[in-house]
Amino acid sequence: MSSGAVVRAWRPGLAGVVEVLHAHFPSHAYPTHTHDAWTVLIVDEGAVRYDLDHREHGLAQAQVSLLPPNVPHDGRSVLPQGFRKRVLYLAPDRLGDGLIGAAVDQPEYVDPLLRHRIHQLHGVLEDGREDLEAQSRLTLIEERLGQHLRHHVTGPPEKYNLGVAADLRDLLDAHVPDGITLEDAAKVVHAHPAHLVRAFSREFGMPPHRYLTGRRVDLARRYLLDGRPAAEVATLAGFYDQSHLNRHFRKLLGVTPASFLKR
Known part of the structure; x- marks a missing residue:
């Protein structure tokens, strides 16, 4: 922390x-x-x-x-x-x-x-x-x-709706708790797995696995704010267990889930 x-x-x-x-x-x-x-x-x-x-x-x-x-x-x-x-x-x-x-x-x-x-x-x-x-x-x-x-609108729709990187992002967003393998994702978006990782990392500044972890932390925040216990939140958000949730939550937000909810 x-x-x-x-x-x-x-x-x-x-x-x-x-x-x-x-x-x-x-x-x-x-x-x-x-x-x-x-x-x-x-x-x-x-x-x-x-x-x-x-x-x-x-x-x-x-x-x-x-x-x-x-x-x-x-x-x-x-x-x-x-x-x-x-x-x-x-x-x-x-x-x-x-x-x-x-x-x-x-x-x-x-x-x-x-x-x-x-x-x-x-x-x-x-x-x-x-x-x-x-x-x-x-x-x-x-x-x-x-x-x-x-x-500040300066032109046509932005690039975030284009390319295999955005396709993979949309796929990850659709599978936040359950996840998806890189091989399965590659089949869906019709791209080689290595190309997917490179394109995603270049476009979004982080590899796909880190993006998915961040989305899971975001989901965990919503569940915690709904009053669900951390052990249940870990499973609902796609983490292996509460320790796994705590580690990534603290890395991203600087505090544990318990401290996050203190008023």
């Missing part, structure tokens, strides 16, 4: 938000991974550097970062004392697939009003008693994010 890492995560009763996460990471660095949700991120202390689609970006306290679904990224602190962040994970249909390329091109925004609205929504979600206020604030946030994204 990252030394001194503190994470709080919960699923709010607000349609469109699949998870809220508040974290302090003195030393943890995220390995390359993806999410199946839009990641709306603000930093409260420190600064973050991350790679998104093979390009380096930075996020300071004055900015808002919007990371699109299914696009690989990592994350690490710029400063030795680490960072504090707050994250909203929005359902993938809240902003639209056609805007993913725009988010890849421009994932950070210097927008004080947007950042303030996100800060306000986090406060409402922590309180948990003002449903209409939360809905109203989320609506305004999504509207402003959409305006930023549409401003």
Whole structure:
């Protein structure tokens, strides 16, 4: 576990938000991974550097970062004392697939009003008693994010829907808990196994097995937030046992499943 890492995560009763996460990471660095949700991120202390689609970006306290679904990224602190962040994970249909390329091109925004609205929504979600206020604030946030994204739309549909790498990704997404062998995947997408691994690694910055593990950790997060016990979650998410889940969960998120749920 990252030394001194503190994470709080919960699923709010607000349609469109699949998870809220508040974290302090003195030393943890995220390995390359993806999410199946839009990641709306603000930093409260420190600064973050991350790679998104093979390009380096930075996020300071004055900015808002919007990371699109299914696009690989990592994350690490710029400063030795680490960072504090707050994250909203929005359902993938809240902003639209056609805007993913725009988010890849421009994932950070210097927008004080947007950042303030996100800060306000986090406060409402922590309180948990003002449903209409939360809905109203989320609506305004999504509207402003959409305006930023549409401003940066520059061309035809992005490359993430093309090629054997994307075909393999879709296949892995369809087999998260049960998995699929490389040989079977190669037969489905009509490509040699070695070519599949090379194409996937080149396109998404990680090999297929690491992508699948990240998706299983994401699935485990959802089950944990639903209140299921970790031993059951391990099986449901496709891990061999709870120890296997703990190892990969800690590697990706810096904390164990038990610490992830502490409020």
